Structure formats: C-alpha cells, structure tokens
Amino acid sequence: MTPTLRADYLIIGAGIIGLALARELKSRFPAADILIIEKEPDVAFHGSGRNSGVLHAGFYYTADSLKARFTRDGNRLVKEYVKARGLAINECHKVVVASDEHEIEGIRELQRRGERNGVEVRIIDEQELAEIDPNARTTQIALYSPTTATVDPVQVCHALKEDLEAAGVRFLFNQGYLRRQGDRAVVTSGGRVIEAGMTINAAGLYADRIAREYGFSQQYTIIPFKGIYLKYTGQDKPVRTNIYPVPNLQNPFLGVHYTVTVDGTVKIGPTAIPAFWRQNYTGLEHFSLGELLEIIGWESRLFLADSFGFRSLALGELKKYDRSYFTGLATKMVKEIDPAGFNQWSRPGIRAQLLNTETKELVMDFTVEGDGSSIHILNAVSPAFTCSFPFAAWVVEHHLAPSAAP
Structure with missing residues (x-):
C-alpha cells in the first residue's frame, strides 16, 4: 500500500499562480513543507505556458480593482526577478492607437486610469509615435x-521551478487532483493520498470544479x-513595439494587436473565441x-440573452478563423504591411474566464474563496502572469488563516 504523503501546504496546479504561491509561502515560512501536484509531466503546460509573455503596465483597469494594483506592481516585480535570474526580456514598450476620432476619448480614458493607478503612461502625438515606431498609425x-x-x-516558470526545488519544495507530476478525502486529504489521479494543513487550489481551467x-x-x-496568434514569418520586422487598439472596456479582451515577443518575433492576435470544452485546443x-454539454448550455443561454454583449462577441470572434479578416483587423494600426507574411498559427491557449451564473456576467477581477483548510483561486484573470507575484502575496496575507501557518 502506498503510504500517505503529508505537507503543510498542498498546491494544486504548477502554472504561474501555483508557482508564485509556493514562492511566497517559502519566503514567509522557510521551514514549511510545500508540495505541488500537477496532472501534466512538467510546469506551465496550459495557460501559463501558452501566454503571450507580455508584462502589462496596468493602465486598463479601474483604480478600485485588484488587478490594477497587481499589474502595476507585478510589472516591476517580475522584471526584477527575470533580470536577477538572467532570463530573457525584451523592453519593447507599447502604444495604444486610435483608428478614428471617435476613439480619441478612449485614449484619454486609458491615460486617466493609468495616472490614477500610478502607472507611467503619457499621451503622444503622431510625430512622436513615428519616432517610437515608424510604421504605427493613429488618429x-x-x-x-x-x-x-x-x-x-515557459522560461520564467522553469526558473521558478528550479528555485523552488532548491528551496525544498516538492513536486509530483502526472498526479492531478482526483477527489477530496475527508477534511484535510486529497486523492490524486495516480492514487496517492496527500494530507495537508492547507490545500490551495490553483487549478486554472478546473479550479471551479475542485472548489x-x-x-x-x-x-x-x-x-x-480560445486564444490564437498569427506569427509573421517575413524577413523584415514590420513593427518595433507592441501596438494595441483602443479596447472595449466592458469586456476583458483587448482586441487584435501586435506583440513583439522576447526573441523579436512579431505576431497578431489573440482571438477570444468561445471554446466548447475546457481544453479545446485543436481538433478533438x-x-x-x-x-x-455544460459549456454549450451556458453559451447558448448567454447568446440568446445577449448577456454582456456575448452574441456580437461570439460572432465577431468566430469570423477570426478567416485569416484575411483576422489580418485585416491588424492592418488598420500600421501604415503598411504584407498580410501574407502572417501565415503561421501559434499554439492555441485557453483563457479560464469565470462567469457569475446568477448575474450572467463575466467576472472582471481576481476572485478567491476559502476557509481555514482550503483556498480556491477561482479567477486568476488576465493579466495573471504579470500579476502573479503581488497576487500571491495578497492571497497569503488576506486568505491564509493564521492557524494554518506552520
């Protein structure tokens, strides 16, 4: 019979949130025994490893939101970690451009939000924009x-894994959460029984089910x-910086934009296409x-009621499977580009977006529930990668019962 494993803290999920929580706990409680279980063979197999890699600044969000603070602070903290560990970073900056005069007020609203959030942003004119990126176009x-x-x-997550292992944190890969057993134990998909003083659910796409x-x-x-990008494969570099449109601030998606990755690759995207099951990456x-059946049921209700504008969102996103339509959205933000150069689809990612089933609205901020024996990260909302370090500190400070500390 396999012996029961024991830990002070059991973390379910080895994405960026689970890793950041382990890092924060080990920093505060060096003697704590921390165990992370993960259904995949390594870290960052899902949302964290399929992330765009953008470290956002924090000017999209209202000042009273958690993600406004976490994004601002996370931008600085993740940069500090990356530089201290000698990891790759591209300080490529970002511009938000207006397609017409009607979007100018949207630019000014983003500036106001950024200033209220303590984020470094400023309005520039067309001449200064041309100095930053000659190909960017605005009104x-x-x-x-x-x-x-x-x-x-992925590199950041693997560096965190190395640091955690060096600090004594244990990992069990290919051992996902199967079920709860009693008050303090969990049974894994591999048949292991784990007793923990505190269980922390950072399971991403399945966090709500476990909770x-x-x-x-x-x-x-x-x-x-589902989020997919189109990579530019031409020999030239059509843009220097990340170029974003003015978003619809009523939903959590930022619209099709240009991203300059850490290695200089240019891509456009992402889509925000409603998926039909939780890991609906490609094919079946x-x-x-x-x-x-469950997700189609909810999406049908949202579509028929047009909750939060879901009908137009879904129809508009599905059109992005047409490459010419997709690239056409991006060409509006630059002076010239060869759309045919965007001809390689990236690996799809799935955003785990929380829905409030009572109000039929998307939950726009971080959501955490728990008690003295378990904590559940229900909505690690985008940009969770940027927010991960300060978010982990907040979870430990505000949701970890004092009696649970070793």
Missing part, C-alpha cells in the same frame, strides 16, 4: 507605455475562450462530452 494621438515588456513565460467539492464556487463556472484533443 491625432496615441498612448505610450514605456514599462511594457515581453518575457518567455465546489469544498463547498465553494456556488455561483460561478468557468467559460473557456482532450474532448469531454460532459464539458461540451
């Missing part, structure tokens, strides 16, 4: 974000959205009939 003004950068998210076994997430469910990969 009269643009917003410049000098602190936006890009990193390699319900503990009596939480009663009014929430995950609605998956990871197909689940139960998930399909």
Whole structure:
C-alpha cells in the first residue's frame, strides 16, 4: 500500500499562480513543507505556458480593482526577478492607437486610469509615435507605455521551478487532483493520498470544479475562450513595439494587436473565441462530452440573452478563423504591411474566464474563496502572469488563516 504523503501546504496546479504561491509561502515560512501536484509531466503546460509573455503596465483597469494594483506592481516585480535570474526580456514598450476620432476619448480614458493607478503612461502625438515606431498609425494621438515588456513565460516558470526545488519544495507530476478525502486529504489521479494543513487550489481551467467539492464556487463556472496568434514569418520586422487598439472596456479582451515577443518575433492576435470544452485546443484533443454539454448550455443561454454583449462577441470572434479578416483587423494600426507574411498559427491557449451564473456576467477581477483548510483561486484573470507575484502575496496575507501557518 502506498503510504500517505503529508505537507503543510498542498498546491494544486504548477502554472504561474501555483508557482508564485509556493514562492511566497517559502519566503514567509522557510521551514514549511510545500508540495505541488500537477496532472501534466512538467510546469506551465496550459495557460501559463501558452501566454503571450507580455508584462502589462496596468493602465486598463479601474483604480478600485485588484488587478490594477497587481499589474502595476507585478510589472516591476517580475522584471526584477527575470533580470536577477538572467532570463530573457525584451523592453519593447507599447502604444495604444486610435483608428478614428471617435476613439480619441478612449485614449484619454486609458491615460486617466493609468495616472490614477500610478502607472507611467503619457499621451503622444503622431510625430512622436513615428519616432517610437515608424510604421504605427493613429488618429491625432496615441498612448505610450514605456514599462511594457515581453518575457518567455515557459522560461520564467522553469526558473521558478528550479528555485523552488532548491528551496525544498516538492513536486509530483502526472498526479492531478482526483477527489477530496475527508477534511484535510486529497486523492490524486495516480492514487496517492496527500494530507495537508492547507490545500490551495490553483487549478486554472478546473479550479471551479475542485472548489465546489469544498463547498465553494456556488455561483460561478468557468467559460473557456480560445486564444490564437498569427506569427509573421517575413524577413523584415514590420513593427518595433507592441501596438494595441483602443479596447472595449466592458469586456476583458483587448482586441487584435501586435506583440513583439522576447526573441523579436512579431505576431497578431489573440482571438477570444468561445471554446466548447475546457481544453479545446485543436481538433478533438482532450474532448469531454460532459464539458461540451455544460459549456454549450451556458453559451447558448448567454447568446440568446445577449448577456454582456456575448452574441456580437461570439460572432465577431468566430469570423477570426478567416485569416484575411483576422489580418485585416491588424492592418488598420500600421501604415503598411504584407498580410501574407502572417501565415503561421501559434499554439492555441485557453483563457479560464469565470462567469457569475446568477448575474450572467463575466467576472472582471481576481476572485478567491476559502476557509481555514482550503483556498480556491477561482479567477486568476488576465493579466495573471504579470500579476502573479503581488497576487500571491495578497492571497497569503488576506486568505491564509493564521492557524494554518506552520
């Protein structure tokens, strides 16, 4: 019989949030025994490893939101970590451009939000925009974000794993969460039983399901959205900086934009296409009939009621499977580009977006529930990668019962 494993803290999920939580706990409680279980063979197999790698600045969000603070602070903290570890970073900055005069007020609203959030942003004119990126196009003004950068998210996650292992944190790979056993134990998909003083659920796409076994997430469910980028394969570099449109601030998606990756690759995207099951990456990969029926049911209700504008969002996103339509959205933000150069689809990612099933609205901020024996990260909302370090500190400070500390 396999012996029961024991830990002070059991973390479910080895994405950026699980890793950041382990890092924060080890920093505060060096003697703590921390165990991370992960259903995949290594870290960052899902959202964290399929992330764009952009370290956002924090000017999109209202000042009273958690992600405004976490993005601002996370931009600085993740940069400090990346530089201290000698990891790759591209300080490529970012501009938000207006396609017409109607979007100028949107630029000014983003500036106001950035200033309220303590983020370095400023309005620039067309001449200064041309100095930053000669190919970027705007109407009269643009917003410049000098602190936006890009990193390699998989490299960052592997560096964190190395640091955690060196500090004594244990990992169990190919051992996902299967079920709860009693008050303090978890059974893994590999048949291991783990008893923990505190269980922390950072399972991303499946966090809501696990939380319900503990009596939480009663009014929430995950609605998956598929994000895909198109890479530019031409020999030239059509843009120097990240170029974004003015977003619809009523939903959490930023629109099709140009991203300059850590290695200088230029890509456009992402899509935000409603997915039909939680790991609906390509074809029938990871197909689940139960998930399909559940998610189709929710998406149908949202579509018919047009909750939060879901109908136009879904129809508009599905059109992005047409490459010419997709590239056409991006050509509006530059003076000239060869759309045919965008001819390689990136590896798809799935955004685990929380839906409030009572209000039929997308949850726009971080959402955490728990008690003295378990904590559940229900909505590690984008830009969770940027936010991961300060978010982990906040979870430990505000949701970890003092009695749970070793």
